Amino acid sequence: MSDVRKPPIGRPRGFDADEALQRAMVVFWEQGYEGASLTDLTGAMGITKTSMYAAFGNKEDLFRKALDRYADGPAAYVARALALPTAREVAAALLAGAVAASTTPGCPAGCLGVQGSLAAGEGGRTVRDLLADWRDQGRTHLHDRFRRAVDEGDLPPDADPRVLARYVTTVANGIAVQAAGGASRDELQEVADVALRNWP
Known part of the structure; x- marks a missing residue:
């Protein structure tokens, strides 16, 4: 042999x-x-x-792989936040995570998932749709988590999980846009804190 x-x-x-x-x-x-x-x-x-x-x-394939890497790296705070015991803690951790990820020294300002294709033309439609789906999926996970909080009595029975999920993701996305425009971490954390003052 x-x-x-x-x-x-x-x-x-x-x-x-x-x-x-x-x-x-x-x-x-x-x-x-x-x-x-x-x-x-x-x-x-x-x-x-x-x-x-x-x-x-x-x-486009490279972008998809880069987005997966982003989700598992800088945006991994989302999965960690969803696992927290109360809806308020989830919301607070999501917003604080958005602030931190959008203002990390040595990294680009803002969020890849928010700004990656906002200005895309017809040639970038597929990626624009991909990112819209990516953001929608995150909001759906948040909605499901808030629905569970209502069922468990952590949120009041009249709280609307759909509206709360959209509210938190809208503030988080706005934080990313403001960070890309030059807002500081302290300024954005103040926004996150204000957003939670009227939490149900």
Whole structure:
């Protein structure tokens, strides 16, 4: 029996795919989907366009992967907030998380999920719809959590989980937009605190 090993098929990647995806996420976060050119992306990732297509697919595929990374990284506060014991704690943690994620030193201001395609034209419609669905899904999880709070007596019986979920997500999205416009962390935390003053 021969002990000759077969050479690996294809050339091994000459770059760290995880690090490259992290850098692509930052470019999309800073520039939005349409604003980020392939040259911007591959330059930041340190790879060629051919390597990008081979490892990640086209620009839209890369954006989807970057959004997943964002959800598991900077936006992971959402899942943690939903697991808190009271509806008020959930809302407070979501808003505080939005403030922190939108104003983290060394990261772009604002939220990739909010600003990623707000100014997209017809060519960015698919990504604009993707992000709208992403935000809707977050609001749905929040609605379900607030519905449970009503059922458990944590929120009053006349509280409307749908309206509360939309209220909290609207404030959180507004925090991201204000952060991108230059508002400070302290200023935005004041907004979050005011938003909770009339919590049911």
